[in-house]
Amino acid sequence: MTEVVKNVEAAVKAAAAREAVTDMFFVACGGSNALLMSGHYAVEREAEKIASFSYSSAEFLARAPKRLGKGSVVILCSHSGNTPETVAAAKYAREAGALTIAFTNLENSPLDQAAEATILYQYNPLAVSEDHAAPMLMRLVFGILAAREGNGKLGKVETALAGMGKTIEAVIARHKPSIAAWAESSKREPVIYTMGSGANWGSAYSFAICILQEMQWVHSAAIHAGEYFHGPFEVTDFDVPFIILKGLGNARKMDERALAFAEKYSKRLLVLDAAEFGLEALAGDAAEYLTPMLFTALLRAYAVALADSRGHPLTVRRYMWRMEY
Amino acid sequence: MTEVVKNVEAAVKAAAAREAVTDMFFVACGGSNALLMSGHYAVEREAEKIASFSYSSAEFLARAPKRLGKGSVVILCSHSGNTPETVAAAKYAREAGALTIAFTNLENSPLDQAAEATILYQYNPLAVSEDHAAPMLMRLVFGILAAREGNGKLGKVETALAGMGKTIEAVIARHKPSIAAWAESSKREPVIYTMGSGANWGSAYSFAICILQEMQWVHSAAIHAGEYFHGPFEVTDFDVPFIILKGLGNARKMDERALAFAEKYSKRLLVLDAAEFGLEALAGDAAEYLTPMLFTALLRAYAVALADSRGHPLTVRRYMWRMEY
Structure with missing residues (x-):
């Protein structure tokens, strides 16, 4: 098991240990916001009860949703870990009592420090591997859905993720012309x-x-x-x-x-x-x-x-x- | 009281009469979707408990949210009342047990027929008057928030809406150059x-x-x-x-x-x-x-x-x- 998978499992465990999870918020800026939208989509399609929301970090802070609280899991992402709005959003959510889970590439960055759990991913935009953010987001989301609502797709997702690296290589090779x-x-x-x-x-x-x-x-x-x-x-x-x-x-x-x-x-x-x-x-x-x-x-x-x-x-x-x- | 205000009051009454309102969905296409976003925003900022969602109609149908049901109020809009995706969304939501409230300009249109309550608005894109869709949406949303959660802003909104017609005339006149x-x-x-x-x-x-x-x-x-x-x-x-x-x-x-x-x-x-x-x-x-x-x-x-x-x-x-x- 890679380090990043251990990070994900710890984050799922933290979500499983909450008294209740009624809401999930996906909060980031730009490309990280776009990345998290795939997690938001999966929760919206799959969750029986959990409500899911997707925001750019500054909009999240301005909107200040009243549902945010102890029943919330807030998933954030900043590659550098330094995006000021996203760091502020993590602090804001944590103070409101939410479980905060951060994706970042930089250990000890402000976002890593602000969030309760961190998923420290590796980065190569031309590949997909099991230590990258997007696959780990799927593992996280389906892990939380399994723990909180008994959703049964986690196994399929994990198995499929193991094949993504070869899949994308073959797809890119085919697309060369x-x-x-x-x-x-x-x-x-x-x-x-x-x-x-x-x-x-x-x-x-x-x-x-x-x-x-x-x-x-x-x-x-x-x-x-x-x-x-x-x-x-x-x-x-x-x-x-x-x-x-x-x-x-x-x-x-x-x-x-x-x-x-x-x-x-x-x-x-x-x-x-x-x-x-x-x-x-x-x-x-x-x-x-x-x-x-x-x-x-x-x-x-x-x-x-x-x-x-x-x-x-x-x-x-x-x-x-x-x-x- | 204008006819359209009576429509709104009937829709608020229908929402007040529901056993529970846990979710509000704002569903439409293009310009109507954009219009409804202002209602979604108000619910997100103001609601203590109600979760709010905003979708383009075809995305709503494809996403098929599992939270949609008897606790849902689904607000739809189609100017012509004929937008196929929006009519389909109204039918889908109504079959799921949701209260469906439609904004349309055309009486007896398919959307009017598909929805449980209809708000039949007048249209003049260069003006704001109390029989237009946007002000009636605010009255509807704050009416539902008052009825379901005791939100206290409805009175202010109603008073202010009475002044919008003169406000926009003056603003447009000032902007002429x-x-x-x-x-x-x-x-x-x-x-x-x-x-x-x-x-x-x-x-x-x-x-x-x-x-x-x-x-x-x-x-x-x-x-x-x-x-x-x-x-x-x-x-x-x-x-x-x-x-x-x-x-x-x-x-x-x-x-x-x-x-x-x-x-x-x-x-x-x-x-x-x-x-x-x-x-x-x-x-x-x-x-x-x-x-x-x-x-x-x-x-x-x-x-x-x-x-x-x-x-x-x-x-x-x-x-x-x-x-x-």
């Missing part, structure tokens, strides 16, 4: 939209805000596939690029409907389909929860190639790391 | 971002997806002010236009922080500030809940002028009303 073609053909696009729904909303959102806007200075928005027909679809045209994520489970129908329309009117679609991941064989009816980590890693491979084609490394920033804000 | 200048200077912009947080997230979202993307075919995204520093701010540059909504209450700090940064690096900001609405005098600590209806109407005045400057009427569509999808 598509990655190269998309990066070259997209390098002069001023706007690229992403689209997704259900479990994959966070993956679509993080690619829009963290990769395209932040790391490439390309205009973008994540469009929810279910909202597409109620406004956003009117921007669709032959030369407007979309990245469309087709998920699994109930939400897939939404993605398919949006795709069927978009492919009639745009010639610039990149379609990534979770059906090709082969997850149903690994995880059965828990498969949909495992798609976001694979989409996020696969999309990163597209991002690396795009950055190369554009001569704009993913590490370049004009504001972040250069000034106080 | 700014509206004309912004519309002319923005008419060739290929991308315009909106930004907001807290109660006004829905207003920022609807301007991005319903006005700019849908009615003007201008690329856009709503950026959450709390998320701005965690990705999106890197697209800021001297020539990148943002519309920034400064709200009231706790969330205002987030908006101010984002604005302070954006105004250093962009020369293309339109800042709309709820502080100038004079709402605190009318509504005291309920003021923040009344800002979205004013922002949405004020933004509509900007949209009308932009459409005129661009020679692209707000009623023009390339897909909607022209084909099945």
Whole structure:
């Protein structure tokens, strides 16, 4: 058992030991917020009684939910462990009596110190391994659901997680020609939209805000596939690029409907389909929860190639790391 | 008492008569979804016990929350009363035992027929009056909170709503020069971002997806002010236009922080500030809940002028009303 799995088990044990768990809050900023959305989604789909909420950290603090208290588990994430709003949110939640569980890459960081339990993950955005944050989040969430409500999917999730590393390697290898073609053909696009729904909303959102806007200075928005027909679809045209994520489970129908329309009117679609991941064989009816980590890693491979084609490394920033804000 | 106020009172009575109300769900598509977000926000800020959730209709159906049941109040909205996903959501929720309350402009529409209670509102996007949806939503939400939890803000909200019509007239009149200048200077912009947080997230979202993307075919995204520093701010540059909504209450700090940064690096900001609405005098600590209806109407005045400057009427569509999808 790796150290990080031990961290997760300790956090699950802490949640199991609470007198009651009525609420789970997923609280972080930017890419970490997007990551936690996959945990929020799983709780919303699976929990019988526990209510789940997802917030950007500053919004969580401003909203100051009155339900927050001893019955709450608050899951936070900051890669550096230094995001001030997220550290403040951990302190606020802990003072309110909630169990606070932090994901961070940095031991002894302010977030590590502020939270009651810490899951200290490793990081490689082009891979999925059992010491990464996204798989550990699934283990945590299904562990808590098992302990608090007798949810039975944890075993399937654990078994499937063991196969994710090889799965993503094979998927990225298969996409190599598509990655190269998309990066070259997209390098002069001023706007690229992403689209997704259900479990994959966070993956679509993080690619829009963290990769395209932040790391490439390309205009973008994540469009929810279910909202597409109620406004956003009117921007669709032959030369407007979309990245469309087709998920699994109930939400897939939404993605398919949006795709069927978009492919009639745009010639610039990149379609990534979770059906090709082969997850149903690994995880059965828990498969949909495992798609976001694979989409996020696969999309990163597209991002690396795009950055190369554009001569704009993913590490370049004009504001972040250069000034106080 | 107008007919629509009677509708609201009947809906509040139905909610008061339920054995329990543990959950409120706000379910709609596009602009109606954005509208309902202001109700969701008020419940999240004010409710002691009731859990609140906000979904696009198709996502609600796909997510199929297990908490949905006899303890749920599901508030839906469709202007035409014909949005298939929203009608399906009303039927689904009603079958699950929830109290369904529909906002619609069309009597006897499928949504009116599907829901247990209907609030039949009037519509004028450039005004705010007591038979419009947004004020009636506040009356409904604070009425339910009063009936179920003894929340004391309903009186203040009702008093303040009576003054909204004159308030928005005066605000729009004051903005006339700014509206004309912004519309002319923005008419060739290929991308315009909106930004907001807290109660006004829905207003920022609807301007991005319903006005700019849908009615003007201008690329856009709503950026959450709390998320701005965690990705999106890197697209800021001297020539990148943002519309920034400064709200009231706790969330205002987030908006101010984002604005302070954006105004250093962009020369293309339109800042709309709820502080100038004079709402605190009318509504005291309920003021923040009344800002979205004013922002949405004020933004509509900007949209009308932009459409005129661009020679692209707000009623023009390339897909909607022209084909099945």
